[in-house]
Amino acid sequence: MSRIFSGIQPSGEITIGNYLGAIRNWVRLIDEHDSIFCVVDQHAITVEYEIAELPKKIFDAAATNIAAGLDPAKCALFVQSRVPEHTELAWYFNTVTPMGDLGRMTQFKEKSKQHRENINVGLFGYPVLQAADILLYKADRVPVGEDQVQHIELARDIARKFNARFGPIFPEPQVILSPTPRIMGLDGQAKMSKSMKNYIGVLEEPASIRSKLAVALTDENRKRRTDPGNPDICNIFTLHKSLSSPEEIDRVNVECRRAGIGCVDCKKILADNMIRELDPIREKFRELERRPDEVHDVLEKGAARCRTIAAATMDEVRRAMGLR
Numbered sequence: 001m002s003r004i005f006s007g008i009q010p011s012g013e014i015t016i017g018n019y020l021g022a023i024r025n026w027v028r029l030i031d032e033h034d035s036i037f038c039v040v041d042q043h044a045i046t047v048e049y050e051i052a053e054l055p056k057k058i059f060d061a062a063a064t065n066i067a068a069g070l071d072p073a074k075c076a077l078f079v080q081s082r083v084p085e086h087t088e089l090a091w092y093f094n095t096v097t098p099m100g101d102l103g104r105m106t107q108f109k110e111k112s113k114q115h116r117e118n119i120n121v122g123l124f125g126y127p128v129l130q131a132a133d134i135l136l137y138k139a140d141r142v143p144v145g146e147d148q149v150q151h152i153e154l155a156r157d158i159a160r161k162f163n164a165r166f167g168p169i170f171p172e173p174q175v176i177l178s179p180t181p182r183i184m185g186l187d188g189q190a191k192m193s194k195s196m197k198n199y200i201g202v203l204e205e206p207a208s209i210r211s212k213l214a215v216a217l218t219d220e221n222r223k224r225r226t227d228p229g230n231p232d233i234c235n236i237f238t239l240h241k242s243l244s245s246p247e248e249i250d251r252v253n254v255e256c257r258r259a260g261i262g263c264v265d266c267k268k269i270l271a272d273n274m275i276r277e278l279d280p281i282r283e284k285f286r287e288l289e290r291r292p293d294e295v296h297d298v299l300e301k302g303a304a305r306c307r308t309i310a311a312a313t314m315d316e317v318r319r320a321m322g323l324r
Contacts, residue, residue, distance in 0.1 A: 005139035017192030027069035035075035067284035078302030085310035131155035188217035
């Protein structure tokens with residue numbers, strides 16, 4: 001059975017973009033692969049954050065993933081900083097990673113614009129730590145969205161360079177692309193993001209979901225209810241394709257184009273389907289909040305398993321590099 005690895009940042013409430021683009025796909029994959037998932041808290045500290053809030057964000061990220069269907073009996077779920085070999089391997093990978101490769105990373109350029117006052121070495125080396133996350137467990141598959149493909153390509157390059165210099169230790173991981181199209185924010189201008197406040201959270205109450213969808217951008221060319229729309233350029237229709245039934249998707253597609261349905265009704269249908277999907281997750285999360293020891297137990301067991309794998313990998317690495 002091939003091994004997959006992926007991670008999620010504890011940077012605040014998990015959005016439906018995270019859920020549809022990543023977590024729902026992970027749940028589908030855990031029956032097909034040896035699966036390891038990580039709350040990547042060490043990645044989260046590369047930007048400004050509130051120290052006192054981080055433990056709760058870590059817990060919430062883990063509990064949301066469990067509530068969304070990551071069954072601890074079928075996969076390992078843990079917190080990155082509980083396995084120190086991640087940062088050790090990242091340091092060794094720094095020695096085979098050209099600075100020019102990191103400077104070309106699109107995410108670094110975007111983050112640098114968002115955090116001009118804190119462009120730190122950790123932000124620059126983020127993809128090296130990500131490569132260490134994956135390769136520490138010798139994962140050969142990485143489920144990600146399109147925005148992370150460049151980082152996985154770099155991880156393959158790092159594995160190739162390391163193996164060429166020190167011997168064949170690491171696989172060159174391949175991407176498993178999310179079947180969900182890229183989820184744009186409610187403003188239609190950028191990817192759904194907590195920092196840009198253009199998102200719907202997985203744990204939001206129904207009233208909040210309806211309120212946010214009511215003002216979300218649709219087809220800007222459609223000025224009146226009687227104007228035909230174009231679902232192909234409408235972000236709301238993209239969400240329909242991920243949350244509505246095939247019959248409803250076909251209906252919205254047809255009726256929008258001939259002005260048989262307005263944007264208000266289209267959003268109401270989407271809101272009903274989104275709430276139906278998210279309600280069980282929110283309820284399960286609230287149960288886990290009342291039993292936090294269950295979540296901590298899952299994370300500790302996941303970390304214990306992963307420390308065993310990591311220790312074996314690092315023994316190979318240190319020997320190959322002459323550090324033993």
